Amino acid sequence: MLAEIITIGDEILIGQIVDTNSAWMAKELNKIGVRVKQISSVSDDKEHILKALAEAAARAKVIFITGGLGPTKDDITKKTLAEYFGVGMMEDKDALENVARIFAKYNRPLLEVNKLQAQVPANCEIILNKNGTAPGMWFNHDGVIYVSMPGVPFEMMYMMEDGVIPKLKNTLTLPSIIHKTLLTVGEGESFLAERIADIEDALPPYIKLAYLPKLGQVRLRLSAFGDDVALMQKGVDEFAGKIIERIGRVFVVAEDIPLEKAILNKMAEKGLTLSVAESCTGGYLSHLFTQHAGSSKVFFGGGIVYSYELKEHILGVKPETLAAFGAVSEQTVKEMVEGALLNFKSDFAISITGIAGPDGGTEDKPVGTVWIAVSGMGKLLVKKYTFGNKRQQNIERSAVTALSMLNTLLTDVAD
Amino acid sequence: MLAEIITIGDEILIGQIVDTNSAWMAKELNKIGVRVKQISSVSDDKEHILKALAEAAARAKVIFITGGLGPTKDDITKKTLAEYFGVGMMEDKDALENVARIFAKYNRPLLEVNKLQAQVPANCEIILNKNGTAPGMWFNHDGVIYVSMPGVPFEMMYMMEDGVIPKLKNTLTLPSIIHKTLLTVGEGESFLAERIADIEDALPPYIKLAYLPKLGQVRLRLSAFGDDVALMQKGVDEFAGKIIERIGRVFVVAEDIPLEKAILNKMAEKGLTLSVAESCTGGYLSHLFTQHAGSSKVFFGGGIVYSYELKEHILGVKPETLAAFGAVSEQTVKEMVEGALLNFKSDFAISITGIAGPDGGTEDKPVGTVWIAVSGMGKLLVKKYTFGNKRQQNIERSAVTALSMLNTLLTDVAD
Numbered sequence: 001m002l003a004e005i006i007t008i009g010d011e012i013l014i015g016q017i018v019d020t021n022s023a024w025m026a027k028e029l030n031k032i033g034v035r036v037k038q039i040s041s042v043s044d045d046k047e048h049i050l051k052a053l054a055e056a057a058a059r060a061k062v063i064f065i066t067g068g069l070g071p072t073k074d075d076i077t078k079k080t081l082a083e084y085f086g087v088g089m090m091e092d093k094d095a096l097e098n099v100a101r102i103f104a105k106y107n108r109p110l111l112e113v114n115k116l117q118a119q120v121p122a123n124c125e126i127i128l129n130k131n132g133t134a135p136g137m138w139f140n141h142d143g144v145i146y147v148s149m150p151g152v153p154f155e156m157m158y159m160m161e162d163g164v165i166p167k168l169k170n171t172l173t174l175p176s177i178i179h180k181t182l183l184t185v186g187e188g189e190s191f192l193a194e195r196i197a198d199i200e201d202a203l204p205p206y207i208k209l210a211y212l213p214k215l216g217q218v219r220l221r222l223s224a225f226g227d228d229v230a231l232m233q234k235g236v237d238e239f240a241g242k243i244i245e246r247i248g249r250v251f252v253v254a255e256d257i258p259l260e261k262a263i264l265n266k267m268a269e270k271g272l273t274l275s276v277a278e279s280c281t282g283g284y285l286s287h288l289f290t291q292h293a294g295s296s297k298v299f300f301g302g303g304i305v306y307s308y309e310l311k312e313h314i315l316g317v318k319p320e321t322l323a324a325f326g327a328v329s330e331q332t333v334k335e336m337v338e339g340a341l342l343n344f345k346s347d348f349a350i351s352i353t354g355i356a357g358p359d360g361g362t363e364d365k366p367v368g369t370v371w372i373a374v375s376g377m378g379k380l381l382v383k384k385y386t387f388g389n390k391r392q393q394n395i396e397r398s399a400v401t402a403l404s405m406l407n408t409l410l411t412d413v414a415d
Numbered sequence: 416m417l418a419e420i421i422t423i424g425d426e427i428l429i430g431q432i433v434d435t436n437s438a439w440m441a442k443e444l445n446k447i448g449v450r451v452k453q454i455s456s457v458s459d460d461k462e463h464i465l466k467a468l469a470e471a472a473a474r475a476k477v478i479f480i481t482g483g484l485g486p487t488k489d490d491i492t493k494k495t496l497a498e499y500f501g502v503g504m505m506e507d508k509d510a511l512e513n514v515a516r517i518f519a520k521y522n523r524p525l526l527e528v529n530k531l532q533a534q535v536p537a538n539c540e541i542i543l544n545k546n547g548t549a550p551g552m553w554f555n556h557d558g559v560i561y562v563s564m565p566g567v568p569f570e571m572m573y574m575m576e577d578g579v580i581p582k583l584k585n586t587l588t589l590p591s592i593i594h595k596t597l598l599t600v601g602e603g604e605s606f607l608a609e610r611i612a613d614i615e616d617a618l619p620p621y622i623k624l625a626y627l628p629k630l631g632q633v634r635l636r637l638s639a640f641g642d643d644v645a646l647m648q649k650g651v652d653e654f655a656g657k658i659i660e661r662i663g664r665v666f667v668v669a670e671d672i673p674l675e676k677a678i679l680n681k682m683a684e685k686g687l688t689l690s691v692a693e694s695c696t697g698g699y700l701s702h703l704f705t706q707h708a709g710s711s712k713v714f715f716g717g718g719i720v721y722s723y724e725l726k727e728h729i730l731g732v733k734p735e736t737l738a739a740f741g742a743v744s745e746q747t748v749k750e751m752v753e754g755a756l757l758n759f760k761s762d763f764a765i766s767i768t769g770i771a772g773p774d775g776g777t778e779d780k781p782v783g784t785v786w787i788a789v790s791g792m793g794k795l796l797v798k799k800y801t802f803g804n805k806r807q808q809n810i811e812r813s814a815v816t817a818l819s820m821l822n823t824l825l826t827d828v829a830d
Contacts, residue, residue: 013451015442027430036428041454071605072626190486211487282705283698286719290697301721304701310716
């Protein structure tokens with residue numbers, strides 16, 4: 001079953017917001033065997049929206065539309081849909097009640113402009129929006145299903161989970177897709193490809209292999225398409241097994257999860273705990289861990305030690321060390337990791353100190369110079385890296401590299 | 416000048432990665448007066464790519480293509496472009512030298528598969544990729560420019576900045592677009608719209624107003640299109656001034672910058688410093704600050720105090736307080752913010768403690784219960800919030816709400 005996603009709104013086209021909705025929707029749809037053929041972002045412009053709808057309807061059986069449902073004048077999705085379907089607008093009772101309920105909940109007066117939120121094209125079925133005033137809309141027109149939802153991510157997400165996905169399952173006869181993802185770290189895409197070339201050549205036609213590189217990691221995704229789920233699962237498992245055996249230690253986990261989640265899972269299984277001392281990554285590494293439910297079983301927390309004073313106060317880094325070698329040095333990063341283990345009392349700790357840029361570089365220590373230490377159970381890894389001159393990338397690379405080092409240390413401890 | 420962006424790769428369509436490239440490209444293009452008409456994400460499928468190229472060429476004069484340039488078998492962009500243009504492939508000398516240079520830099524052997532990276536369609540001009548082996552490609556075909564770049568964000572970003580944008584400026588005669596964005600916090604989209612309805616109605620036809628809501632904030636974006644830059648700038652400034660005067664204290668700053676950056680700027684101007692004590696936000700708030708260059712002028716750092724022990728050790732929260740009232744309580748959040756001010760010696764501090772979920776909720780304190788305190792210069796704001804039951808949203812809302820509270824406190828201090 002093919003679907004398309006159309007996101008409506010100038011804010012994506014001028015780059016003011018990143019479209020995170022589409023990836024989330026595509027992932028959820030894949031789980032139920034709906035494959036997204038194309039994602040199109042178009043402007044708040046009637047003719048453009050009409051054209052995009054017609055193009056998508058020629059390619060797919062289900063079309064998801066997000067955005068342009070707000071109460072303000074630049075939001076034209078509803079009227080455009082009514083024109084596309086050749087129907088008028090009507091007030092929906094349930095949608096109006098929902099608007100009134102939400103305004104009552106927040107003790108705000110219900111303005112006339114808010115009541116307009118309950119006006120919908122006459123041929124639609126309403127999908128309740130628990131978290132906002134714009135109703136979702138379901139249309140079945142000439143054999144194609146159209147679902148229009150708000151662009152605010154959490155409104156759309158609840159609506160998909162509670163209303164749209166169950167309704168799709170009831171309405172459609174869905175074929176199957178099986179994905180299996182192997183997370184690897186520390187080896188480039190082309191080297192992996194060379195090492196498993198013969199396995200890739202031997203893949204049956206119903207299985208596809210994709211390489212998804214991202215900052216020092218490569219995900220290998222095997223995807224099987226068809227109707228015989230047992231055969232598909234067997235094929236995917238068999239080839240995944242062959243690849244895992246071949247690539248050896250660069251393999252981390254056979255799940256489509258982020259590296260830090262794989263580490264949290266490993267550590268939770270073994271009852272190990274972790275803390276951090278972050279300087280140049282400024283909380284990003286902690287955020288990677290703590291975004292995951294259940295991270296508190298493993299992750300105690302740590303210090304964001306941007307200033308010299310906090311390195312001393314929170315971690316006990318010696319002022320003499322900072323004075324003699326500077327904050328970005330092997331000596332400091334070691335004292336940081338030791339300070340984290342000692343003060344935060346975790347089994348393992350990570351420390352990172354570097355120059356994220358764009359300022360603060362010197363000839364000796366240019367922007368992108370980063371020291372990372374990981375330590376625990378009597379083992380210590382310390383390494384200096386020279387990344388690039390983009391701040392955000394230095395932050396992300398430092399964090400991912402630290403994760404990779406911790407993964408290595410954990411593997412060594414387990415062996 | 417209209418452009419389109421086509422991203423190629425199944426990984427976006429199955430939701431494995433979020434397309435951050437397009438937003439970044441759109442933003443950079445807007446700055447030079449190139450307006451993105453549509454963004455399309457299509458699969459690694461020859462027919463689909465050919466169709467998307469033809470559709471885009473019918474609407475726009477410049478087409479940017481990202482992705483599908485890796486050395487592995489699922490990457491088919493180059494061959495498909497050659498077929499689209501009706502040309503053969505050739506080896507490019509500069510591209511091959513670049514591949515050799517990069518492999519030499521990392522001391523890795525140059526495999527045959529890597530040399531394939533230097534094979535490009537015969538009608539292209541190479542754009543150097545300093546950070547990777549896949550060259551960028553520039554085509555001029557039937558009056559339309561096509562630019563193909565790697566999908567790896569930082570490779571694409573460098574290539575755009577160093578090669579593509581300068582070349583576009585030299586090649587095209589560009590019209591002008593002016594945007595002015597007003598950041599507001601604490602008032603909903605429809606209330607703002609109601610308050611400025613008459614100003615919006617009086618906008619001249621060359622100026623458009625858009626509302627961009629996001630987690631408690633609404634950006635009001637005025638966009639002017641045309642050739643008379645002076646007139647456009649005057650019009651935009653005049654209407655921005657009227658809106659700012661009307662909306663009063665919900666207005667934060669007349670720049671398209673994030674709320675935390677506006678706060679950093681305000682504090683830097685006044686020489687004020689900040690630290691944090693984060694529990695349920697787990698580093699996310701610190702990351703918001705530290706992602707910005709120059710944040711170290713204002714931001715000292717702080718504690719990620721996920722565990723009871725770290726709340727006590729780093730911040731000096733009393734064990735009796737935790738035992739009597741729990742970690743998620745008014746008493747604890749106050750001791751946390753006081754502990755941050757005392758121990759980290761900043762002018763202002765933020766503390767956050769709550770239940771991000773999905774586990775850990777009780778009847779008294781359901782998932783989504785969050786206490787936030789901001790304090791400094793003798794002032795203190797403490798407030799309890801009840802957000803929803805989605806972890807990531809609770810983290811983001813807590814951080815943004817804390818920022819909003821700090822903004823209020825800073826405004827009060829300044830008044």
